[in-house]
Amino acid sequence: MSISVDQFKQGMRKLGGAVNIVTSSHDGIRAGLTATAVTSLSADPPRLLACVNRQGATYDIISRGRTLAVNVLGVQHKDLAMRFAGMDGETETERFDDGHWSSNGDGAPILSNALVSFDCEVDSIMDVGSHGIVIGNIRSVIIPDGANYSPLCYADGAWARLEIIE
Numbered sequence: 489m490s491i492s493v494d495q496f497k498q499g500m501r502k503l504g505g506a507v508n509i510v511t512s513s514h515d516g517i518r519a520g521l522t523a524t525a526v527t528s529l530s531a532d533p534p535r536l537l538a539c540v541n542r543q544g545a546t547y548d549i550i551s552r553g554r555t556l557a558v559n560v561l562g563v564q565h566k567d568l569a570m571r572f573a574g575m576d577g578e579t580e581t582e583r584f585d586d587g588h589w590s591s592n593g594d595g596a597p598i599l600s601n602a603l604v605s606f607d608c609e610v611d612s613i614m615d616v617g618s619h620g621i622v623i624g625n626i627r628s629v630i631i632p633d634g635a636n637y638s639p640l641c642y643a644d645g646a647w648a649r650l651e652i653i654e
């Protein structure tokens with residue numbers, strides 16, 4: 489028995505998650521997208537993974553540049569998250585006009601006021617249908633000083649904040 493795309497979407501809307509901007513660069517071209525399909529993989533060796541649509545510009549740059557950064561967003565980054573999800577009509581190259589971005593040499597763009605950024609080299613990419621599972625070897629963990637910890641979340645089709653319970 490198979491389910492419809494609509495059933496999949498209805499179910500996945502209930503799977504709330506933290507919002508990130510996954511970035512990469514190659515030959516001076518930067519690319520990035522908003523992604524919730526990001527997870528920790530292993531501590532030793534330090535690895536994470538991100539699921540990236542193979543149709544997009546970001547996947548293309550990741551697979552050629554072999555760099556990857558996961559920038560974890562706070563609630564103050566909602567507009568940036570929309571921008572990197574293509575929800576504001578800007579082109580891919582214009583996405584970086586907003587926000588303060590830097591990089592380690594040829595590395596992927598790092599958002600200066602992210603809650604945390606994981607700077608990675610691509611270990612491997614497993615193509616599974618429409619998406620690539622990108623595994624990154626984490627080269628550095630950047631936690632900006634004094635960042636106010638209020639992660640941006642996406643749940644039930646809406647932007648949300650995390651509520652701490654006792």
Ligand SMILES: Cc1cc2nc3c(=O)[nH]c(=O)nc-3n(C[C@H](O)[C@H](O)[C@H](O)COP(=O)(O)O)c2cc1C
Nearest residue numbers: 521522523524525539540541544545546573574642
């Ligand atoms: C909340 C949210 C989460 C998303 N998560 C992912 C994701 O995990 N992987 C992905 O490939 N696209 C995800 N998207 C869609 C991409 O952000 C969007 O398609 C983007 O424009 C792709 O950019 P690109 O063409 O540069 O690759 C998400 C969008 C939103 C709004």
